[in-house]
Structure formats: C-alpha cells, structure tokens
Amino acid sequence: MSESKTPTPTPAGDTYKGWVFKWTNYIKGYQRRWFVLSNGLLSYYRTQAEMGHTCRGTINLATATISVDDACNFVISNGGAQTYHLKASCEVERQRWITALELAKAKAARMQAESDDSGDDFSPSSPPTAPGQGGGSQNSEVQSALRTLGSKVEDLSTCNDLISKHGSALQRSLSELDSLRMTGEAGDKIRQVTERATLFRITSNAMINACRDFLALAQAHSRRWQKALQAERDQRVRLEETLEQLAKQHNHLERAFRGASQANATADNQSASGPGKGEASDDDDNEFFDAMEEAPEFITVPADPQFHKRSSSNVSGFNSEMCPDDQSLNEEPLAMNQESPSQELVPLRKRRTKISDKPNYSLNLWSIMKNCIGKELSKIPMPVNFNEPISMLQRLSEDLEYHELLDKGSKCQSSLEQMCYVAAFSVSSYSTTVYRTGKPFNPLLGETYELDRRRESGYRSLCEQVSHHPPAAAHHVISNRGWTLRQEITVASKFRGKYLSIMPLGTIHAIFEKGNNHYTWKKVTTTVHNIIVGKLWIDQSGEIDVVNHTTGDRCHLKFAPYSYFSRDVARKVTGVVTDKDGKAHYVLSGTWDEKMEFSRVMQSSRGENGSEGKQKTVYQTLKAKEVWKRNPLPEGAETMYYFTSLALTLNELEEGVAPTDSRRRPDQRLMEDGRWDEANSEKQRLEEKQRGVRREREREAASQRTSSQSEEGLSVDEDSLTDPSLKSAPHDSHKALWFERSEDPITGEQIHIYKGGYWEAKDRGSWEECPEIF
Structure with a gap:
C-alpha cells in the first residue's frame, strides 16, 4: 500500500x-x-x-x-x-x-x-450470553448488529466531546487575538475569522445537541433490544430443554414397547437366569445423542481450490492410509485366545490400585543440598525423604505406559505415518513426570527389573543396572505385536542452586518387524525448579530427532522451555515429519503432559523472515487427528506420590522373579510401607555392602594386573596396589549378567544389548547365577 x-x-x-x-x-x-x-x-x-x-x-x-x-x-x-x-x-x-x-x-x-x-x-454493546448458550448462529447476526451500533454510538459520543473541546479552544484563541486590538487590514481579517468561528460554534452546538438527543434515544432503544433479545433467547433455551425431554421420553417408550413385545413373543422359551433381549442396557443419553465425526478439512491456511475439487478423493485416500483403529487392535488378543483356548480359562491377574499414603516428614532441604552444588548427585548419598518408592529401572519401564502407540504403529502401511506414532511415543514418556518431583532409587549394580505383561498387553520388558559409575541401565522390550524396544540410559545430573538439571544420555531404538523399520532417538533435558524456595515443578526442554535408518525419514521435535513471558501454551511440543528428501508429510503439535495431534501436509511454502532472520514455513494441512492423550491419574494420586495406574503396580510383589529384582529391595519396600526411618538405615547398609563388593572386585583386578606384569618381568611397587588410579578403571571388572557389551551397528556406540537367557531361567526357576546384592 x-x-x-x-x-x-x-x-x-x-x-x-x-x-x-x-x-x-x-x-x-x-x-x-x-x-x-x-x-x-x-x-x-x-x-x-x-x-x-x-x-x-x-x-x-x-x-x-x-x-x-x-x-x-x-x-x-x-x-x-x-x-x-x-x-x-x-x-x-x-x-x-x-x-x-x-x-x-x-x-x-x-x-x-x-x-x-x-x-x-x-457493556450495552455486548449483551450477555444466555445460560447454556455459546452465542449460537440463530442470533449471531442480531448480536453483531448490536455490537456495531453500540460501537458507532460510542464513536459519535467521542466525536462530540472532541468537537466541543477543540471548538472551545478555538474560541478562546480568537478572543485572545481580538483583545490585542489590532488595526488596519489585520484587524479586519481577525474580526472576519471571529465571525466565521462564531457561526461554526453555533452550528456545532446545534449538531452536538442533536447528537446528544440521538445518543439518548439510541441507548434507550439499545437497552430495550437487549431485554427483548434476552427474553427470546431464554424462551428458546426452555423450548430446547422441553424438546430434549420429549425426545428422551419418546425414545424410552419406544424401546419399552419393543422390549415388551419381544418378551411376550419369547415368554415360553426365556430362561429365568438373565434379562430379555428387549431390555435396555445402556443409558438413554448414550443412545440418543450420537454425533458423527467431522470430515477432515484444511485448518492451517485456506486451501487451494484444487484440493476442494477433489476433496472427497483426498479424504478417502487419507483414511485408507490410516492405521487400523483401536477396535482392530483390541481384536488381536481375542484371536490369540482362540488359538490357545486353555488361556481363556486363566483369568487375568488383578493388579493393585492403591499403596500406602505418603507420610508427612519434615526435612531441612538446604542442610543437605548446600554441599551438593556443582556435584554429580548420583555419587552423593541421599535420604529416602527425597525419593519415591520406585527404582530407576522401574521408572525406565514406565516408558511403556502408552505401548499401544507402538502397537498401532506396527500396523501402519506407511513408514511416514508410522513415524508419527513413534514420535508420539517418545513424547508420551514425559507425561508421567509433570507432578513426580520425587527421585527414584539409584539401582544397585546388578539389580534387575522385569515387567511381564504378555497376557494383558502383549509385551515383556527386562532392565538391568550394568554400570554404577557412571550409572547406566540397559533395557530390552519384546512385543508379540510386531515391535522391539531397547535402550541404554546413563543419567547425568547437576545441581545449580536454584534448579536441578537431569540429562539422560543414550539412544533409544524401536524396531518393527513389518518393513524392518529401525528408529532411534535421544531424550531431552529435565529441569527441576525451585529446589530451595517455592513449590517444586518440572519442565522438559530441548530437541529430539527421531530417525528411521531404513527409509531415511526423520521427525524433528522441539520441546519449548517454559517462559513467563511466552504467549504459547505451556509445555508445548511441535514437530515435522519429513522423508529422506526433506519433504514435509505430517505436522505434529501438542503438549508433553496432555496430548499430541498430527495433521497431513498437503502443501508447504516459505513465509517471511522471522525475528531471527530465518524463513518460516507455512504448511497447508488437513484437520488434525489426535494420536495420543494422557490417561487420567487414579483417585487419591496426590497422596500416593502422583503415581499413574501403571506405576502403582510396578513394585507389587510377584512370585518367580529374579532375586535381584527391584521388588525385593528391602529399603524401597520399607519406604513404600511408610517406615522411612528403617528405610534410611537399610539404604545405608545396602550402599556400604555395595562399596565393599566393589573394593574387593578392584583388589582382584589389581592383583591380576600385578601378576601379568610380574610374568612379563616388570618391577612392581607394593604401594601400587592401593594406587587410586587403579580404582578408576571404567566400568571396573563387572560384567552384566543378562546383557553383553558390544558396538551398536546403527549408531556405532558401545552399549549393552540383551543376550538372552533371563526368561528361560525364569521358566526353569534357576537363579544360581544371580549375585546376592540385597
């Protein structure tokens, strides 16, 4: 312009x-x-x-x-x-x-x-909304007209005030000029201007009086219109409620008539053990109010006309590529039961839904944390008052809270759509942390944890603490629904005074049998704020790159850190799924504590430069589809460490697990039972026992090195046996029992990969190889 x-x-x-x-x-x-x-x-x-x-x-x-x-x-x-x-x-x-x-x-x-x-x-220009109404389409035009009239009336009143103000100022200025008593041509001109200003003043006063009368009349009529409109809206609400009640009564009578007719027709053959076929089993509301799902539509920017011309084909094509719905996934266990009828006779185990309430223990936080600034927290003994009654291995297994995302992904026909489910799964693991400010127990070296949910969910998981300094846990999950998950996570943490940063190091792998798609990604940084003063709260920030090493597809997720000055929704996550050529196919958006949605990209274009000089891409997408939503917390979760329904079952005692399983850890069990003083004493005993075992292992390793040096003819000083440098050998001489260290063929990292044998040992009940760590 x-x-x-x-x-x-x-x-x-x-x-x-x-x-x-x-x-x-x-x-x-x-x-x-x-x-x-x-x-x-x-x-x-x-x-x-x-x-x-x-x-x-x-x-x-x-x-x-x-x-x-x-x-x-x-x-x-x-x-x-x-x-x-x-x-x-x-x-x-x-x-x-x-x-x-x-x-x-x-x-x-x-x-x-x-x-x-x-x-x-x-204000008169914005009449109140009737109860139960959201400004419906029936009266939107009337409301719009009232708002427009009210705005214009206010503008007219403002103009009146300005004319009166400036007219008075002009009159004063002219009077001051006239008082100078200038003679000649200048005096005549001033008198002429004064006369014209007086005429303008008289005309303006007349207009102001007319406007004032119009304003009063318009405001009076506006109030009448509002009252009349409100009465009409109230009457419409009453009519709608009456119509709804009549529809429900009609539906109920119709069903009762059908049930009575059917019951009379089959009265001779009907047994007394169950209700008739015609009896109603659902609530009236569930049957009468049934809404159709809206068709996909463009929501990011106005769609190009070419998509409108073939909108029906696009919709059908999009739906045909979508993964099977929840019903098809839920049918799979039924098919499994049909293949093995004996399983139908064994009922699923009823899991617990409650643990002991958290005791109210007072603790001087600063007296403990002041000596931890800048140090690695995994090396500092902490009382159980900071913990929650669950181990780090169990927290790692809790990533499977939303395993059904991988189940759905395993059935996708498109690898790009499968990427959306994998990306949503990578985000879902953080939803359990929003209220969980307690620290999990650091696992002892050699500690394990199994989570066998084959009958309920089709997977079984095994974790083992494979290193103590640095602390590292290996995790392996196999599902009979076509996917495998493995990871080795090392947690590094630093206390900075006001906040605590937790940096998970390691790569997560998800492999699908169908298409042999192999995905990898890393976790973002977790920050615990208000360590010293205020209420603790947790934030996630950073970026995740989910990569499909089979096809070259990629999803870049960004976790926006919380900012008091940001206008965006808190805990926001955004992402874009691209193919190997960098072309965008899906856009993901949501929050890591509530839900994620994904939309199919129809077109993309470069926008104007942003605040940092980078061009922003504008995506033209179909209507968003919800891919993941957080499960509600169980009743009373605030007194149970804010555990989810899955977390409440993780430490439940089970028979047949390994003697190194986290469920058998005594200090953790005592804390869950509310006996914190005993738990602290037991925790110190276990940690001292672990230090003694490690010292013994280091002495054996040093002795072996000394023997090998002596055989080679090298001189050895007796003091070298206590040389601190000998105690800092990486991973010392400990070898994991169920995992073996090797090079990852995808990332090239040195990691621990499950070598097998655990589930076979469980079936045999043979745990002779397990160390006594408790």
Whole structure:
C-alpha cells in the first residue's frame, strides 16, 4: 500500500493502517514503516508481511500524548518510556493520522475509566450470553448488529466531546487575538475569522445537541433490544430443554414397547437366569445423542481450490492410509485366545490400585543440598525423604505406559505415518513426570527389573543396572505385536542452586518387524525448579530427532522451555515429519503432559523472515487427528506420590522373579510401607555392602594386573596396589549378567544389548547365577 492510497481515517475501534516514516537513529534517519492503529494500540512493522508474526513495537494511546512539530511531523510519547518521532508524506496525511489517533486515544481512555469504575466487562454493546448458550448462529447476526451500533454510538459520543473541546479552544484563541486590538487590514481579517468561528460554534452546538438527543434515544432503544433479545433467547433455551425431554421420553417408550413385545413373543422359551433381549442396557443419553465425526478439512491456511475439487478423493485416500483403529487392535488378543483356548480359562491377574499414603516428614532441604552444588548427585548419598518408592529401572519401564502407540504403529502401511506414532511415543514418556518431583532409587549394580505383561498387553520388558559409575541401565522390550524396544540410559545430573538439571544420555531404538523399520532417538533435558524456595515443578526442554535408518525419514521435535513471558501454551511440543528428501508429510503439535495431534501436509511454502532472520514455513494441512492423550491419574494420586495406574503396580510383589529384582529391595519396600526411618538405615547398609563388593572386585583386578606384569618381568611397587588410579578403571571388572557389551551397528556406540537367557531361567526357576546384592 503506497502513501497516496492510504485509507481515509475511520472511527476508533476499526483498524487504520498506513505507511509512515519513523525516526530510527542519526545514521539511518527516518525509515519507512507500516503502522497499524487498532483497539487503542498503535503498532508498527517493517513490512506488511510482518503483521502475522513480528511486531517491532506497540504504544498504548490511553496514556500517550500526541503533539505536532511542523507541517508533516508529529510525536507520540508514553511517559518517556516510548517515544515515536513520525513524519507523514504530506500535511493532509499527517492530519488524517492525528484525527484517527485522537479518536482512538479518547475512546481508549474512556474504556479504561469505565473498566476501572465498574470492574466488569459488561457493556450495552455486548449483551450477555444466555445460560447454556455459546452465542449460537440463530442470533449471531442480531448480536453483531448490536455490537456495531453500540460501537458507532460510542464513536459519535467521542466525536462530540472532541468537537466541543477543540471548538472551545478555538474560541478562546480568537478572543485572545481580538483583545490585542489590532488595526488596519489585520484587524479586519481577525474580526472576519471571529465571525466565521462564531457561526461554526453555533452550528456545532446545534449538531452536538442533536447528537446528544440521538445518543439518548439510541441507548434507550439499545437497552430495550437487549431485554427483548434476552427474553427470546431464554424462551428458546426452555423450548430446547422441553424438546430434549420429549425426545428422551419418546425414545424410552419406544424401546419399552419393543422390549415388551419381544418378551411376550419369547415368554415360553426365556430362561429365568438373565434379562430379555428387549431390555435396555445402556443409558438413554448414550443412545440418543450420537454425533458423527467431522470430515477432515484444511485448518492451517485456506486451501487451494484444487484440493476442494477433489476433496472427497483426498479424504478417502487419507483414511485408507490410516492405521487400523483401536477396535482392530483390541481384536488381536481375542484371536490369540482362540488359538490357545486353555488361556481363556486363566483369568487375568488383578493388579493393585492403591499403596500406602505418603507420610508427612519434615526435612531441612538446604542442610543437605548446600554441599551438593556443582556435584554429580548420583555419587552423593541421599535420604529416602527425597525419593519415591520406585527404582530407576522401574521408572525406565514406565516408558511403556502408552505401548499401544507402538502397537498401532506396527500396523501402519506407511513408514511416514508410522513415524508419527513413534514420535508420539517418545513424547508420551514425559507425561508421567509433570507432578513426580520425587527421585527414584539409584539401582544397585546388578539389580534387575522385569515387567511381564504378555497376557494383558502383549509385551515383556527386562532392565538391568550394568554400570554404577557412571550409572547406566540397559533395557530390552519384546512385543508379540510386531515391535522391539531397547535402550541404554546413563543419567547425568547437576545441581545449580536454584534448579536441578537431569540429562539422560543414550539412544533409544524401536524396531518393527513389518518393513524392518529401525528408529532411534535421544531424550531431552529435565529441569527441576525451585529446589530451595517455592513449590517444586518440572519442565522438559530441548530437541529430539527421531530417525528411521531404513527409509531415511526423520521427525524433528522441539520441546519449548517454559517462559513467563511466552504467549504459547505451556509445555508445548511441535514437530515435522519429513522423508529422506526433506519433504514435509505430517505436522505434529501438542503438549508433553496432555496430548499430541498430527495433521497431513498437503502443501508447504516459505513465509517471511522471522525475528531471527530465518524463513518460516507455512504448511497447508488437513484437520488434525489426535494420536495420543494422557490417561487420567487414579483417585487419591496426590497422596500416593502422583503415581499413574501403571506405576502403582510396578513394585507389587510377584512370585518367580529374579532375586535381584527391584521388588525385593528391602529399603524401597520399607519406604513404600511408610517406615522411612528403617528405610534410611537399610539404604545405608545396602550402599556400604555395595562399596565393599566393589573394593574387593578392584583388589582382584589389581592383583591380576600385578601378576601379568610380574610374568612379563616388570618391577612392581607394593604401594601400587592401593594406587587410586587403579580404582578408576571404567566400568571396573563387572560384567552384566543378562546383557553383553558390544558396538551398536546403527549408531556405532558401545552399549549393552540383551543376550538372552533371563526368561528361560525364569521358566526353569534357576537363579544360581544371580549375585546376592540385597
């Protein structure tokens, strides 16, 4: 939009836009900027395209002063904090802006005063919404008309005030000129101007009186219209409720009639043990109010007409590529039971739904944490008061809370769509941490944990603590629904005084039998805030790259850190799924504590430069589909460490597990039972026992090195047996029992991979190889 085509000023409340020159500095001088006046706020941008994402500055006219320098220049200041020196292209353009700014300033000041006096947002221009209504389509036009009329009436009142104000000022100025008693031609001109001003004043007064009468009449009619509209809306609500009740009664009578007829027809053959076929088993609401799912639609930007022309084919094609729904997944266990009828006779184990409430123990946090600043927390003994009655191995197994995402992914026909489910699974593991501020128990070296849920969910999981310094846990999950999950996680943590940073190191692998797709990703950083003062809260931040090493597909997820000044929703996660060529196919969005959605990309285009000079991509997508939603917490979770339904069952005693299983750990069991003092004593005993075993292992390793050096003819000092450097050998001489160390063929990392044997040993009940760690 050029300067010559700037729109004529409109009343305050409507948007007024145009190019104005703004003073920047002595080097660049005045620079052309795009200014927008709307709702009492004056904002500016470098270009018109920036309006969608980057505002360079905003000033509130309610508290601003507007002054004129010369023919084209004017200044807007907000108490010294913000000052804009502006220059219009001509005097007429400058006057248009001054008029629009004064109208907006007067209206903004009046609205602010009314808001301060009344304390609510009710105004004649915005009638209240009737109970149970959200501003339906039936009266939207009436409401819009009322709002428009109310706005124009307010603008007219503002114009009256301004005319009265400026007219009085002009009259005073002319009177002062007249008092100078100038003679000659100048005096005649002044008297002529005074006469014209007097005529203008008389005409203005007449217009002001007419406007005042019109305002009073319009406001009175506006109140009547509002009352009439409210009465009509109330009556409509009552009619809808009556109609709903009649529909329910009709439905109930119809069903009762069908049931009675069917019962009479089969009265001779019906047994007394069960209800008749015609009896109602569902609630009326569930049967009567049944809504159809909306068809996919474009939501990001207006769709290109070519997609409208073939919208039906797009919808059917999109749905045909979608994974089977939950019903098809739920049918699989039934098929398994049909193959082995004997399993139908064995009922599923009923898992517990409650543990002992958390005791209220007081603890001086600073007395313990002040000596931990800058240190690795895994090397510092901590009381159980900081813990939750669950081990790190069990927390690792808790990642399987939403295993059904991998079940659905295993049935996808498209690897790109499968990537969406894998990405959602990588996000879902953080949903259990939003309220969980307790620290899990550090596992003892050689500690294991199994989670066998083949009959309920089709998978079984095994974890083992394979290293103590640095602490590392290996995890392997196999599912009979077509996927395998493995990972080795090392947790590094640093206490920074105000917050605690937890950095999980290691790669997670997900392998699907169908298509042989192999995915990898890493975890983001977890931060625990308000360690010393305030209420603890947890945040996740960082980026995740989920990579399909089979096809080259990639999903880049970004976890936005919490910011008090951000306008985005808290705990936001966004991501884009691209193929090996970098073309976007799906967009993911949501939060890591609630839900994730994904949308299919139809087109993408480059947008304008962002705040950091990077181009933003605009995606044209179909309607979003929910891919994951957090399960609600069980009743009373706040007194049970905010455990989920799965977490409540992880430490439940089971027969046949290995003697090194976390369920058998005595200090953890005592803490769960609420006996924290005994748990602290037992924890110290176990840690000292572990240190003794490690010292013995180091002495044996040093003795073996000494023997090998002696055989080679090297001199050995007796003091070398106690050399501290000998105690720092990586991973010392411990070897994991169920995992073996090898190089990962995908990432090239040295990791522990499950070598087998655990489940066979469990079937035999043979645990002779397990060490005695408890």
